[in-house]
Amino acid sequence: MPASRIELFERAAARDVLAWLRLLTDPSDSSAVVRALGRPPIELRQVDIARVVQVARKAKLDIVAALGPAIESPQMPPEARERIERFQALHEEARIAFEVLRPRLSCSPQELAAELTAASEARLLGGEEISQTRAQTLQETVELMREEVLGGALRIAGRLGELRLDTDLDISHGVVRYLELVKLAALKDRPPGQSLGEALADINQRLLAACTPLQREIFQTSTLDEALLASERQELKPSSAGASELEPGEGRSGGYASDEHVQLERGGTQVAPKVAVAAPALGAFARREEPSLQAFLPRRGDGVVLSASDIDTYRACPLRYKLGRVLKIPSAQTLHQRFGIAVHQVLERYHAAEHTTIEQMMELFESCWRRGGFGDSNRERELHVKARAALVLYHRRLEAHEAEPAWFERSFSFKLGPHHLRGRVDRVDKLADGAYELIDYKTSRPKTAEQLADDVQLSLYAVGARESWEVEAERLSYYYVLDDLKVPVPSAEMDPDWIARVVAEVGEAIMAQRFEPTPSPSVCGLCDYRIACPAWER
Numbered sequence: 001m002p003a004s005r006i007e008l009f010e011r012a013a014a015r016d017v018l019a020w021l022r023l024l025t026d027p028s029d030s031s032a033v034v035r036a037l038g039r040p041p042i043e044l045r046q047v048d049i050a051r052v053v054q055v056a057r058k059a060k061l062d063i064v065a066a067l068g069p070a071i072e073s074p075q076m077p078p079e080a081r082e083r084i085e086r087f088q089a090l091h092e093e094a095r096i097a098f099e100v101l102r103p104r105l106s107c108s109p110q111e112l113a114a115e116l117t118a119a120s121e122a123r124l125l126g127g128e129e130i131s132q133t134r135a136q137t138l139q140e141t142v143e144l145m146r147e148e149v150l151g152g153a154l155r156i157a158g159r160l161g162e163l164r165l166d167t168d169l170d171i172s173h174g175v176v177r178y179l180e181l182v183k184l185a186a187l188k189d190r191p192p193g194q195s196l197g198e199a200l201a202d203i204n205q206r207l208l209a210a211c212t213p214l215q216r217e218i219f220q221t222s223t224l225d226e227a228l229l230a231s232e233r234q235e236l237k238p239s240s241a242g243a244s245e246l247e248p249g250e251g252r253s254g255g256y257a258s259d260e261h262v263q264l265e266r267g268g269t270q271v272a273p274k275v276a277v278a279a280p281a282l283g284a285f286a287r288r289e290e291p292s293l294q295a296f297l298p299r300r301g302d303g304v305v306l307s308a309s310d311i312d313t314y315r316a317c318p319l320r321y322k323l324g325r326v327l328k329i330p331s332a333q334t335l336h337q338r339f340g341i342a343v344h345q346v347l348e349r350y351h352a353a354e355h356t357t358i359e360q361m362m363e364l365f366e367s368c369w370r371r372g373g374f375g376d377s378n379r380e381r382e383l384h385v386k387a388r389a390a391l392v393l394y395h396r397r398l399e400a401h402e403a404e405p406a407w408f409e410r411s412f413s414f415k416l417g418p419h420h421l422r423g424r425v426d427r428v429d430k431l432a433d434g435a436y437e438l439i440d441y442k443t444s445r446p447k448t449a450e451q452l453a454d455d456v457q458l459s460l461y462a463v464g465a466r467e468s469w470e471v472e473a474e475r476l477s478y479y480y481v482l483d484d485l486k487v488p489v490p491s492a493e494m495d496p497d498w499i500a501r502v503v504a505e506v507g508e509a510i511m512a513q514r515f516e517p518t519p520s521p522s523v524c525g526l527c528d529y530r531i532a533c534p535a536w537e538r
Contacts, residue, residue, distance in 0.1 A: 012039070012537045018116045019531055023064065023091075024098045025109040030330045033063045034323075035532040042087045047223070047291045048080035050327045054296075057328060064091065074214055075221045077173050117531070176218045179207050183224070200225055226294035230511070293513055296326050303418030304507050308457040314506050315456070319517035321510070323529045331528035339383050340443040342372045343481055344426070346391065347441060351408040351427075358395045365391055386482055393484040403429040403437065412464035416500055419507040425461050427479075428471070437475035438465060439486070446480040449490050458489045459499045 016039050022032035030053075037044040037052070044052075055073060056066035067088055071081045098109075105112055183203050190199040204225070208216055298305040314321040323329050333341075345368045350361050365387060374380045398405075407428040414421055427439040438461050452458075458476035465471040476489040517535040524530060 010537055012534070014116075015531065015537060016040075018113070020094055021098075021109070021116065022113045022531065024094060025113050027064045028062045028330075028332070029531075030063050031323075031529045031532045034327070034329050034529075037063075037084075037087060038532070041090070042083050044080060044083045044087070045291065046327065047293055047296070048076065048083075050293060050296045051075055051080075052084070053328050053330075057330070063330075074172070074217045172212070172214045172218055175211075175215050176222065179211070179215075179219060180222065180224050183207060187228070196228060200228065221295070223292050223295045227292050230292070230294060293322075293326055296328075297510060297513075298325065299511075300420045301418065303415075303420060304510050305420045305422065306503065306507060307421070307423050308460045311456050311460070311502065311506050314510065315502075316523045317518045317527065318509065318515045319533060319535070320523075320527055320529060322515035323532060326515075329529065329532070335379065335383075336443070338372050338374070339387070342368045342374075343387055343390075343443050344441055347394070347426070347481075348409050351405070358392060361391055361395055362388065390482045390484065394481060397484065401429075403431045406430040406436070410469070412461070412468035414464055414467035416463065416467075416503050417507070419503055421460060421464060421503065423457075423461060423464055425465070428465070428473075431475070435474040436465070436471050437477060438462060438473045439477050439479050442478050442480050443482055444480070446483050446485050446487060447478070449487055452478070452487065452489045455489050456499065456502060459491065460503075462491065463499055 016035070019032040019035040019039070022029045023036055027033070034049060034053075036042065037049055038046065051073065052063060052066060052070045055061075055070040056063050059066055059069055061069075067084050070076055071084055076084075102109065107115075183200075186203045187196070187199055204219075208219060211219055298310075310321065310325060313324065324331065342365075346361065346365045349364050349368075353360075355361065355364075369384065369387075374384070405427055407425070409424055409426060410428060411424045412422065425438050426441045429437045429439060431437055438458060440458060440461070455476075458478070462473045462476055465473050476491050477486050478489070479486045517533055519533070519535040524533075524535075527533070
């Protein structure tokens with residue numbers, strides 16, 4: 001396809017239309033729904049998208065279906081509810097327009113969505129070229145869909161002035177906003193020597209006593225306290241210039257909206273630096289453009305909860321971590337992911353039941369295969385044959401294995417610095433010399449020992465075994481089940497403090513909410529959130 005055609009489909013507007021087409025074709029396409037909610041003309045803030053996803057997960061609904069219950073949630077501010085209602089109205093108009101448009105399409109909606117997706121990602125993923133004629137058809141369809149789907153935005157916006165039935169909720173949010181302003185004023189004038197945490201506990205208790213039950217719920221789910229405490233932690237970190245040396249308007253969160261000095265004053269005298277920690281939060285409170293996602297981070301104590309998978313995901317692409325782990329946008333499991341889960345389940349249940357025969361293993365496999373919902377496609381039949389052959393080899397290797405399996409699916413949890421690490425080891429073998437080997441099953445393509453030189457997963461598992469079980473693992477290995485291949489991770493020459501530094505860096509970045517995308521074909525090709533990612537748009 002000519003570069004100009006590729007660039008057309010990489011434009012944000014074209015991808016907006018694609019997102020609408022995908023969500024109209026498949027309401028469970030969560031990434032497409034999130035893009036449509038976050039982009040014009042809706043522009044729902046990410047913290048409110050996180051609230052919607054939270055409702056969807058609790059109610060076990062797709063995101064579109066969860067919008068109705070989300071509007072009724074007292075945590076949803078009035079502005080967000082108005083934007084959601086605007087989306088619902090636009091969605092209904094788009095659905096009707098789409099039904100009118102459907103007979104004019106030269107292919108099924110699913111095929112059109114797939115082709116548009118391929119076109120928008122052609123440069124990124126090296127997809128197959130689309131003919132000039134087909135590209136022209138797609139371009140015309142994009143323009144047609146843009147007119148039909150987004151044409152009613154102004155009409156919908158005009159309805160926002162109508163009488164509403166949720167005025168009481170609007171009032172409650174307004175009252176809580178006022179109480180938060182009172183809280184900030186009280187923090188400014190708190191007694192000298194009183195910590196921010198102590199002052200918040202006292203002030204919150206007094207303010208909550210004056211709240212109605214609805215206002216109390218809204219007040220207690222606000223992210224203001226988290227923003228204040230996070231600002232204090234940031235302020236206490238060593239820096240080249242103290243808080244008193246900041247120039248006007250240069251606070252760490254963008255400074256004040258006014259031109260006043262970043263430090264608050266009491267009676268014309270500068271207050272101790274502890275009071276200045278409210279400045280960035282106050283600036284963010286005043287702007288309210290994009291609230292902090294602090295309430296949705298996996299916090300525990302002064303750190304975050306992390307697994308090896310979390311760390312690998314963040315290091316590969318911070319934005320992918322945010323979408324999947326912070327906003328918790330659902331993603332459909334691929335065939336290969338479901339296949340890997342089924343194989344893991346077979347091995348876990350085989351060892352848990354203390355089975356010994358290959359017949360028992362095959363019986364478990366067929367049971368897991370049926371429960372996994374696999375069909376009868378050529379690819380699924382190929383995977384079925386591969387799995388049976390691989391399990392035979394696994395059983396044969398197990399019988400001839402000199403080491404004694406000590407534990408299967410053993411969990412660990414420990415603290416490393418301020419952060420909490422958790423995970424589960426597939427298998428732990430006790431070797432003939434009394435040493436231990438940690439083994440993790442993989443159904444992916446094997447990696448070489450050189451490729452695993454900076455491996456996070458088993459390195460973290462080794463620390464977990466030492467901290468949680470008091471077991472020193474001298475060997476770390478991946479067992480690639482489909483290839484009957486065990487590949488050791490070169491741990492002997494690894495810096496013992498390396499994993500601690502990685503955990504500290506990732507944990508600090510997550511708490512600072514640094515979620516910039518790091519696009520690359522290898523990373524983006526495996527990502528479920530490409531339609532919601534702005535990295536490759538023009």
